[in-house]
Amino acid sequence: MANPATAQAATSETAAPDAAQTARAAAARGAGFEVVEHRLGNGLRVVLSEDHLTPVAAVCLWYDVGSRHERPGRTGLAHLFEHLMFQGSANVPGNGHFSLVQNAGGSLNGTTSFERTNYFETMPAHQLELALWLEADRMGSLLAALDQESLDNQRDVVKNERRQRYDNVPYGTAWERLVAMVFPEGHPYHHMPIGSMADLDAASLADCQEFFRTYYAPNNAVLSVVGDIDPERTLAWVEKYFGTIPAHDAKPVPRDGSAPGPVGAGREEVVEADVPSRAVMAAYRLPHDGTREADAADLALTVLGSGESSRLHNRLVRRDRLAVVAGFGMMRLAQAPSVGWLDVKASGDASVAAMRAAADEEIARFVAEGPTPEEMERAQAQIEREWLDRLATVGGRADELCRYAVLFGDPKLAVTAVDRALSVTAEEVRAVAARYLVPDNRAVLTYEPTAVADEADEAEEADEAGAAAAVRDEGEM
The missing domain is CATH 3.30.830.10 (Metalloenzyme, LuxS/M16 peptidase-like)
Structure with missing residues (x-):
């Protein structure tokens, strides 16, 4: 609002x-x-x-x-x-x-x-x-x-x-x-x-x-x-x-939100726009919220692209200096496949091809090897901390109780949600990455600037855009 x-x-x-x-x-x-x-x-x-x-x-x-x-x-x-x-x-x-x-x-x-x-x-x-x-x-x-x-x-x-x-x-x-x-x-x-x-x-x-x-x-x-x-x-x-407000029983059955199978290869679009820098973004179909696979996918994206200790940040921002933003987030959906969002924004004149190749290489390596024990511990701790933060306020807890009641039928599931995420194994995380983080299960969007932005504005706007990407997982207005 x-x-x-x-x-x-x-x-x-x-x-x-x-x-x-x-x-x-x-x-x-x-x-x-x-x-x-x-x-x-x-x-x-x-x-x-x-x-x-x-x-x-x-x-x-x-x-x-x-x-x-x-x-x-x-x-x-x-x-x-x-x-x-x-x-x-x-x-x-x-x-x-x-x-x-x-x-x-x-x-x-x-x-x-x-x-x-x-x-x-x-x-x-x-x-x-x-x-x-x-x-x-x-x-x-x-x-x-x-x-x-x-x-x-x-x-x-x-x-x-x-x-x-x-x-x-x-x-x-x-x-x-x-x-x-x-x-x-x-x-x-x-x-x-x-x-x-x-x-x-x-x-x-x-x-x-x-x-x-x-x-x-x-x-x-x-x-x-x-x-x-x-x-x-x-x-x-x-x-x-x-209690005196009357019920209404004419709600239509919602349209089917299922989308079986991968997104399909070749879903790509290039946008030329007045943006601060080149960007590569991709969206992947992921498991429905409320499933063990969704928790595993969340852990995979946390290891790959959440925060400055993530693999993508370490590779593209710190090591190769190709990007100022390199993140991977998840929008959980219960009645349709969830969506993972890869967001990479260029540093200087880094090319789209270089950023894309580096990101793909890191994802492929993760698919082959899975997370290390240290990465699993860090990712599960981060998810637990986020869950605790939501339940730490009365408003956050009220929202979670409603969420689990509306989407999954039982508000008490909110209290035990983190236990399910913490029980996911490294092999389950690797397996879900191998199934879903593949080229034929994504849509790719690239941006090419039409004008050169002021360097200070470029850094500031890129940081703001990255922060905005991080909060899109709720899909809220």
Whole structure:
């Protein structure tokens, strides 16, 4: 959700964990958090987890709708509707949702991905009831306030977001291009959640009303509440505010997201653009999230391209000095093959052929040899640390509980997810690399600059683009 007034507050939960957060993470590692699930009569799944270390509570609401649920000609609706949910409801007009939460000392935001849309607040514990009422109010009464003016306003906001994040920045459409190459025309993951300008312009008020009625129903959502809560009182509030919202049973069956087999050889595109330097990017189809193979693939990409100790960074940046950025990340997807993204940006006048050959050589060596014991230990420690960081905050844990409930049916899997990754062997990592990190299972995108950038701008923009690549694994807007 692009709202500058909330950007700082919404990211405060991602800061380095303090002692209390570390204690929470340690408890999570030992399965010390109790997770209790309930279901209301209208189908809303409710997940509660007590944590009394600090007097805060997080509310997270995941709707089982993302860009994969959109139909051709109406791409971008899921993300557009995320914005509309902050535009006002019957009882909270305009920007009232922001004002009420922030004036109560809380933070909030929302995001959209291929597979879900989520909304979240982190509040002082004594303001929990307010957050629950606000979420229930817009679930139950947003249509009463949705009008053409609101739609036009937020349509313009989303179009501007597309310009700022995709169309008018160096390499901004790279990920969009690669996704479209990995998933063929007609596939539900072929387009990005941001949507196209033409489809955003074509969205009507009737389209948005139908979208809300279809997907914004309690039986298509999971609500998690984590923190300094009284479970019995919290459940009573949830029943009071959400319990009267009617279910909706006309949700269409999503289109099949499977994509069997490799991407195929020859999926390549060259882009001439006003970018700081040459670049080589590639996208690979990987195993579905939730599988042991996906954990093995994550470990493989961590060894190859995560951080300054990775093989690609050591080879292309440190040793050969061909690149200023050399990374490999993974976007986990549950209802389609996950996607691995190789991102290499040139140093000086290094050629595309040299960067590509060096990267291919390192990947081939990894496929042949697999990770060393030291690399496995480092990669598993990094993944464990990332998992602990997510569960170290009440907001992060609420989000993970929703994720595992919506995508995999069981919120408690969030507590044991890291154990599965830590049990993967080096041979499994090598095997998954040998199966998936091969030339006929990738789409390749190369950039050739049309203008020479200032050297200082070149280094700065390349670093920024590399950082952006590192966070694309969630596919969020």
